[in-house]
Amino acid sequence: MTAGPTTRPRSVPVLLIWLALVLLAALQIARTPFTADLGVFLPAAPDARQRLLIEQIHSGVPARTLLLAIEGGDAVARAQASRELAAALRASGLFDQVSNGDQEGFAGFGQWLLEHRYLLSPAVRPERFTAEGLRDAIAEATSLLGTPAGEAIKPLLPRDPSGETQRIAEALVPARTPRSEAGVWVGRQQPRAVLMATTHAAGADTDAQAVAIATARKAFEPAAARGLALRISGAPLFSVESRARIQSEVQRLAVAGTVVMSSLLLLAFGSIKAFAAAALPVATGVLGGIVAVSLGFGSVHGMTLGFGSALIGESVDYAIYYLIQSRRGADDPSGAGRGWLSWVRTSWPTVRLGLLTSICGFTALLWSDFPGLAQLGVFSVAGLVTAALTTRFVLPALQPDGAGGSALSRRLGMTAVWAIPRLPRLRLPVLALAAVAALLLWRSDGLWRADLASLSPVPQEQLAFDEALRADLGVGEGGTLVVVQGPDVETTLQRAEAASDRLEELIDNGTIGGFDSVTRLLPSLRTQRARQAALPPPTQLRAALDAATQGGPLPAARLAPFLDEVEAARHAALLTPASIAGSAVAPTVDALLLRRADGSAAALLPVTPVTRSGIDARAVGQALQGVPQTQVLEVGDELRTLYARYLGEAQAQALLGALAVVLLMGLSLRSPRRLLAVCQPLLLAVLLTMGALAALGIQLGILHLVGLLLVVAVGSNYALFFDMLHESGDERVDTLASLLLANITTVASFALIWSSKLPVLSAIGSVVAPGALLALLLSAVFARRRAPLAPADNARA
Amino acid sequence: MNARDRRRLLLGLLAAAAGQALPARAQGFDLQALMQGMAARKSGQARFTEERIVHGVEGPLTSSGTLAFTAPDRFERHTLHPVKESMILEGQSLVLRRGDRTRRTELDAIPELGALMAALRATLGGDAAQLQKHFRATLAGTESRWVLRLVPLDAGLARQLSQIEIVGRANDLHSIALQMQGGDRSLMLIEPLDSPSRAAQ
Numbered sequence A: 001m002t003a004g005p006t007t008r009p010r011s012v013p014v015l016l017i018w019l020a021l022v023l024l025a026a027l028q029i030a031r032t033p034f035t036a037d038l039g040v041f042l043p044a045a046p047d048a049r050q051r052l053l054i055e056q057i058h059s060g061v062p063a064r065t066l067l068l069a070i071e072g073g074d075a076v077a078r079a080q081a082s083r084e085l086a087a088a089l090r091a092s093g094l095f096d097q098v099s100n101g102d103q104e105g106f107a108g109f110g111q112w113l114l115e116h117r118y119l120l121s122p123a124v125r126p127e128r129f130t131a132e133g134l135r136d137a138i139a140e141a142t143s144l145l146g147t148p149a150g151e152a153i154k155p156l157l158p159r160d161p162s163g164e165t166q167r168i169a170e171a172l173v174p175a176r177t178p179r180s181e182a183g184v185w186v187g188r189q190q191p192r193a194v195l196m197a198t199t200h201a202a203g204a205d206t207d208a209q210a211v212a213i214a215t216a217r218k219a220f221e222p223a224a225a226r227g228l229a230l231r232i233s234g235a236p237l238f239s240v241e242s243r244a245r246i247q248s249e250v251q252r253l254a255v256a257g258t259v260v261m262s263s264l265l266l267l268a269f270g271s272i273k274a275f276a277a278a279a280l281p282v283a284t285g286v287l288g289g290i291v292a293v294s295l296g297f298g299s300v301h302g303m304t305l306g307f308g309s310a311l312i313g314e315s316v317d318y319a320i321y322y323l324i325q326s327r328r329g330a331d332d333p334s335g336a337g338r339g340w341l342s343w344v345r346t347s348w349p350t351v352r353l354g355l356l357t358s359i360c361g362f363t364a365l366l367w368s369d370f371p372g373l374a375q376l377g378v379f380s381v382a383g384l385v386t387a388a389l390t391t392r393f394v395l396p397a398l399q400p401d402g403a404g405g406s407a408l409s410r411r412l413g414m415t416a417v418w419a420i421p422r423l424p425r426l427r428l429p430v431l432a433l434a435a436v437a438a439l440l441l442w443r444s445d446g447l448w449r450a451d452l453a454s455l456s457p458v459p460q461e462q463l464a465f466d467e468a469l470r471a472d473l474g475v476g477e478g479g480t481l482v483v484v485q486g487p488d489v490e491t492t493l494q495r496a497e498a499a500s501d502r503l504e505e506l507i508d509n510g511t512i513g514g515f516d517s518v519t520r521l522l523p524s525l526r527t528q529r530a531r532q533a534a535l536p537p538p539t540q541l542r543a544a545l546d547a548a549t550q551g552g553p554l555p556a557a558r559l560a561p562f563l564d565e566v567e568a569a570r571h572a573a574l575l576t577p578a579s580i581a582g583s584a585v586a587p588t589v590d591a592l593l594l595r596r597a598d599g600s601a602a603a604l605l606p607v608t609p610v611t612r613s614g615i616d617a618r619a620v621g622q623a624l625q626g627v628p629q630t631q632v633l634e635v636g637d638e639l640r641t642l643y644a645r646y647l648g649e650a651q652a653q654a655l656l657g658a659l660a661v662v663l664l665m666g667l668s669l670r671s672p673r674r675l676l677a678v679c680q681p682l683l684l685a686v687l688l689t690m691g692a693l694a695a696l697g698i699q700l701g702i703l704h705l706v707g708l709l710l711v712v713a714v715g716s717n718y719a720l721f722f723d724m725l726h727e728s729g730d731e732r733v734d735t736l737a738s739l740l741l742a743n744i745t746t747v748a749s750f751a752l753i754w755s756s757k758l759p760v761l762s763a764i765g766s767v768v769a770p771g772a773l774l775a776l777l778l779s780a781v782f783a784r785r786r787a788p789l790a791p792a793d794n795a796r797a
Numbered sequence B: 001m002n003a004r005d006r007r008r009l010l011l012g013l014l015a016a017a018a019g020q021a022l023p024a025r026a027q028g029f030d031l032q033a034l035m036q037g038m039a040a041r042k043s044g045q046a047r048f049t050e051e052r053i054v055h056g057v058e059g060p061l062t063s064s065g066t067l068a069f070t071a072p073d074r075f076e077r078h079t080l081h082p083v084k085e086s087m088i089l090e091g092q093s094l095v096l097r098r099g100d101r102t103r104r105t106e107l108d109a110i111p112e113l114g115a116l117m118a119a120l121r122a123t124l125g126g127d128a129a130q131l132q133k134h135f136r137a138t139l140a141g142t143e144s145r146w147v148l149r150l151v152p153l154d155a156g157l158a159r160q161l162s163q164i165e166i167v168g169r170a171n172d173l174h175s176i177a178l179q180m181q182g183g184d185r186s187l188m189l190i191e192p193l194d195s196p197s198r199a200a201q
Helices: A011-030 A048-059 A075-092 A104-116 A131-143 A152-154 A164-171 A206-220 A221-225 A235-269 A271-298 A302-330 A338-345 A348-366 A371-397 A408-420 A424-444 A458-473 A489-508 A525-532 A538-549 A556-570 A586-592 A617-623 A635-669 A672-695 A702-728 A733-756 A761-782 B003-015 B031-039 B113-127 B128-133
Strands: A066-071 A095-099 A179-181 A184-186 A192-199 A228-233 A480-486 A594-597 A601-608 A630-634 B041-053 B061-070 B074-081 B085-090 B093-098 B102-104 B135-142 B144-150 B161-169 B172-180 B184-191
Touching: A011 A271, A066 A075, A066 A458, A075 A095, A075 A184, A075 A192, A095 A104, A095 A586, A095 B113, A104 A164, A131 A152, A131 A538, A131 B061, A152 A408, A164 A221, A164 B061, A184 A235, A192 A371, A192 A458, A206 A221, A206 A235, A206 B172, A221 A228, A221 A525, A228 A235, A228 A458, A235 A271, A235 A302, A235 A408, A235 A702, A235 A733, A271 A371, A271 A635, A302 A348, A302 A371, A302 A733, A338 A371, A338 A489, A338 A733, A348 A371, A348 A635, A348 A702, A348 B172, A408 A733, A424 A672, A424 A761, A480 A489, A480 A525, A480 A617, A480 B161, A489 A525, A489 A601, A489 A617, A489 B102, A586 A594, A586 A601, A601 A635, A617 A630, A635 A672, A635 A702, A672 A761, A672 B135, A702 A733, A702 A761, A702 B074, A702 B093, A733 A761, B031 B113, B031 B128, B061 B113, B074 B113, B113 B128, B113 B144, B113 B161, B128 B135
Parallel strands: none
Antiparallel strands: A066 A192, A066 A228, A095 A192, A179 A184, A184 A192, A480 A601, A480 A630, A594 A601, B041 B061, B041 B184, B061 B074, B074 B085, B085 B093, B093 B102, B135 B144, B144 B161, B161 B172, B172 B184
16 A cells, blocks of 8 residues: 555545454454364374374274273272273264273174184185095194183084184284173273274264263263273374363463554553554454464464464554554654554565565475474464555555553663663673573583474373373384385285284394284185185095094084084185274274275284384394385384474475574665675574573473574564664654564463463473563663663663 | 284183293292202103093194203294194393294283283292282192192183193102183193203212
């Protein structure tokens, strides 16, 4: 917008356009979904195997498995409560699988194995059904008779004399199982019963997870009345609670931010009208930010809103600059209503440059591989631009001559005027401190921390409980995973079978304790066909059986069911993912075989270490060499590597962002001396902030890096204003008052998010609040010297 | 996984295994004295032959192999005939081998097995307290021929196993008999092999 030098701003059209845009924004926001899932702080576009990892974390079985612990009472009471709870959860229909160690829960599973034994048993080979093969098989199958295990085997013998069911069960013996007591799973360290429940709903469906959790709590009420306590953990609980926490935090921050900011502005301006005018760019900016994120991402994350409340602190600066600085024009002989014109002439270029530098800084976030950070970047850029434009075009229409400051803001200005000539005395101490900080940073080893947990909003204590429960249940969140991929299910299963053969050898030689594989429940079609082909026709089988049972413990006459069932198995339909859907084994198969929309698939083979030792992933990898598209993932390590890579990329982006800020300032200041004077306080502010964090033993992550970038982006505004002051040499009290006030609001709002319980926000706040304060202070300390100020010229009361 | 089959499988493998020969010097003969004698022995090896009489199956099922015990908690049973299989227990970890297959798992996941194992290791290691935690133990006979009768306290195990009867002389075990609730039973005859501590006697 351009306005002639002598005209009043075109108030009506400007306000109408503004109103129309706000209405449009409101419409867009009304149809924007707000989310709170934790996935946004996982990287978005990793390579193929990392994508798999993220896929697992997002939507794998761990993402929908609740871990439950029953505490209090005695072992018998806990076991009873465990059975009741498991029964209620199974009956609710909300869960794919509920496991509490109770054998009754596995009846369907065992029945399914028995029915499909000739397609599943690895022992089914042609030689198995010769006279000699059957004799050996029967000897092995009957070796458990006369022992407690015999009771289960005896009734099966007429149907399964070669012991295929035993053979399958044996292969499924897990290397790490929960301890069992009174018939249910119990903790190893603490007296508690433990259960696992996998919801039917996807992990990302937080509402459904909340319902599942509420169902579990309700089902436990009778036991709770008997004095027992239910504790829940697991990823679904974390997402449900995090969402609630994020929502309440965002509300708290929004309310607190509004209250603090309003009080500051009211104190500073002493007028409701000025306060309303100052709030306008902020509110419009927040709207603009939300709309931009909504258009760009399709939804807005609660964390972004929380961060938005901190952005209020920066966007309110523009309004403060305008309202205070445009006041001067009112005293001009040119008359009332023209204050905005001189502000546009003198201060707007500096504000605009500050805005551009801020945008440079935030733009670095746009390329972040963490969707959450990219959202913050979009929100900030759009929000700041909107706020600045509102300040530039809408505020002149409403407050052409700015706003009169209160006594407080004048005192602020006077304090600044008093302090500024004295501050340069601090140069030496500051430089000394900076040297100490630099030394500290140079000497410290673990300055940067590559840890995803630092982004997690889940409290430490809950994570510890989760870990303890996982140890009890033998389900590691991390652990070692062999991943076998293929273009289709059949190829994937064939490769998984090849990988399983290699892993079996590693169990034999003690490298690993065991592993799980989907192919034990769903062999490849090729293997199933081979097994079917190994089953002899009835006459041949009868002859072999007659010979094999001569003088043996099982007379052939009693084995008619065996002959019938082998014959049936020869013609049985083969097992496919579709045919086993809905069966007792389906949840297990789904957990171990991921099928993607494009037809490709991945088999996951979790590897268990030999009791109380680690896994030599290199040895596992070596053993698997030659199996196509097969990798060993060490989940914990892999996530750390992944995060470290993103930390490295983010560091590069931040440096580029900072470089862009410097370039931009250099281009517009066109003087190396001025540029140096502007950069010096910024560099020192960053150095001192990092040094302080290092001295406090706080390790820096991606979020601290974002914070440092914000310090440069925000701090450059202050440095530029000091540069402008030096160049123009006038307007001290008001400009200084506005700078100080702007700084106070920024520091206050970032201090607010510093206090947040969400690590993402508190980490950013912990850097920006002190960093922004330092940036202003150091800008003053290192401002180029001028002739001493004459109070008469400047202290205009 | 099929927990029932798995559990029974392991339980059976173990229940079928027991005992070995141990020398001792004994004075007044009671459970305490027997256990003290047993505790003196740090390791031992034996051959075994086993006969199982199972309702509904023709003739006795026989098997044979070797047993080994090393204090405090390592126990091995190697069946050589009619099929090769082995079970090695050390602390809480259990390794099973059948044919060319190996399975590793943890003992406390299968409480009945844990109780049986406790009976065996406590007897061999001379740990009366551990034995009495899982079984009601009664000792009859004299030092030259004693009979230790163990009735399981654990309800789950008691549903399957009615009692274990161990017969021995001094701290040599001669036989271990398992009596199942359904009437099936097994009898393991034990023949000590020479071992360092035995040779030193």
